[in-house]
Amino acid sequence: MPDTPSAPLLLGNQPGSFPHSVLAERHPAIIQQVREAFPYEPGQHRALDELLANCTGGEIEPLPADAHDRDHWETWGLGEYTGRSWFDVPWLWSESWFYRRLLQAVGYFGPGPWQGVDPFRPFKVAELDSAETDEELAALDGLAGRPAAEQAQALLHGSLWGNRADLGFRLSAEGARAADAAPGLVADDSDRLWSLLDKADGGTLYLVADNAGRELVPDLLLIAHLLHSGLIAQAVLHVKPYPYYVSDATTADVVDALRRLTGAQGAAAAYGRHLWSALGDGRLTLRAHPFSSAPLPYAEMPGDLRADFAAATLTIVKGDLNYRRLVGDRLWEPTTPFAEVATCFPGPVAALRTLKSDVITGLDAHTEAALVAAEEQRWRTSGTHALIQVRDVP
Numbered sequence: 247m248p249d250t251p252s253a254p255l256l257l258g259n260q261p262g263s264f265p266h267s268v269l270a271e272r273h274p275a276i277i278q279q280v281r282e283a284f285p286y287e288p289g290q291h292r293a294l295d296e297l298l299a300n301c302t303g304g305e306i307e308p309l310p311a312d313a314h315d316r317d318h319w320e321t322w323g324l325g326e327y328t329g330r331s332w333f334d335v336p337w338l339w340s341e342s343w344f345y346r347r348l349l350q351a352v353g354y355f356g357p358g359p360w361q362g363v364d365p366f367r368p369f370k371v372a373e374l375d376s377a378e379t380d381e382e383l384a385a386l387d388g389l390a391g392r393p394a395a396e397q398a399q400a401l402l403h404g405s406l407w408g409n410r411a412d413l414g415f416r417l418s419a420e421g422a423r424a425a426d427a428a429p430g431l432v433a434d435d436s437d438r439l440w441s442l443l444d445k446a447d448g449g450t451l452y453l454v455a456d457n458a459g460r461e462l463v464p465d466l467l468l469i470a471h472l473l474h475s476g477l478i479a480q481a482v483l484h485v486k487p488y489p490y491y492v493s494d495a496t497t498a499d500v501v502d503a504l505r506r507l508t509g510a511q512g513a514a515a516a517y518g519r520h521l522w523s524a525l526g527d528g529r530l531t532l533r534a535h536p537f538s539s540a541p542l543p544y545a546e547m548p549g550d551l552r553a554d555f556a557a558a559t560l561t562i563v564k565g566d567l568n569y570r571r572l573v574g575d576r577l578w579e580p581t582t583p584f585a586e587v588a589t590c591f592p593g594p595v596a597a598l599r600t601l602k603s604d605v606i607t608g609l610d611a612h613t614e615a616a617l618v619a620a621e622e623q624r625w626r627t628s629g630t631h632a633l634i635q636v637r638d639v640p
């Protein structure tokens with residue numbers, strides 16, 4: 247982080263704040279959503295009851311002695327935060343811990359009959375199989391005949407706005423959108439993004455995925471187009487090692503998305519087949535690094551991951567949570583330059599994000615003033631604004 251004054255770290259202990267509402271309201275709603283979606287047995291319901299009581303009114307508790315990832319969580323601060331309220335530790339940490347404990351409660355990590363049963367799968371599949379997805383896939387036929395640069399920009403925007411497909415957010419934001427102004431891009435460095443790829447011509451793109459379904463599909467389409475056009479020779483897709491934040495993508499979700507594409511008609515099916523063969527011959531590879539679901543900012547990424555990202559021509563980082571991790575989940579002045587804050591990233595990085603939490607950087611003063619005039623501070627969390635911000639390594 248720059249040696250300039252830092253910015254306050256987000257905690258969940260301010261009643262009325264967005265972080266507090268997530269811990270106090272969204273997490274209980276997600277427990278109820280998961281409970282209703284599966285014929286869980288008494289043991290799981292008891293564990294969900296305990297989690298509900300603990301995450302809203304209890305203290306951080308240690309992991310079971312035999313937990314497979316106990317060492318990771320000890321490295322990630324569990325020892326330091328054990329015994330403290332969920333609301334008094336970094337918000338990023340509490341949220342990540344919630345999903346770890348939720349999977350524990352439903353038996354996802356096993357051993358046992360519910361091992362590997364993704365508690366969020368019904369929601370992700372329903373969204374992938376939705377009529378909206380049909381429409382978006384059919385629209386690809388219209389794009390096929392357009393000039394390559396226009397196709398690329400359209401697919402980049404498809405990937406960007408796909409980030410609204412955040413099912414955790416939808417749970418508590420239903421209907422909110424109707425009240426807000428038309429969606430708008432509050433920062434746009436897409437020209438720099440394209441010039442980075444053009445310069446490398448045949449380089450390697452890393453894409454750190456966010457949500458499955460209607461966000462992952464346009465991410466994959468963007469990768470397919472860039473591979474097919476030769477603008478990149480290799481793509482590496484980072485997904486989560488286990489279900490996370492309701493709709494974050496895992497390898498199983500990538501397979502579902504590819505089946506959805508290959509099962510479609512026209513251009514969509516062609517993209518699907520292209521991606522399927524790219525996985526088969528190694529032009530597209532998947533990664534599911536444990537740090538992808540760690541409760542920490544990217545400044546604290548381990549050496550192997552740092553070396554990975556440093557080797558990329560460009561890394562596209564998707565979504566709100568990843569953006570928070572890029573800027574340290576701190577409440578920077580909105581006009582603080584993105585490039586000054588994202589110095590933790592070892593290679594050229596482009597953030598594609600719809601705004602769904604308080605953190606923001608890299609706005610010009612005029613844009614900030616216009617947003618505040620139109621929406622007070624709602625623009626930060628409404629999910630109706632987006633940004634494309636790029637930091638090229640000096």
Ligand SMILES: O=P(O)(O)OC[C@H]1O[C@](O)(CO)[C@@H](O)[C@@H]1O
Nearest residue numbers: 268412415565566567568602603
């Ligand atoms: O799917 P995304 O874009 O990372 O958004 C995650 C959402 O969840 C949050 O963590 C709040 O729970 C915010 O970051 C954001 O509202």
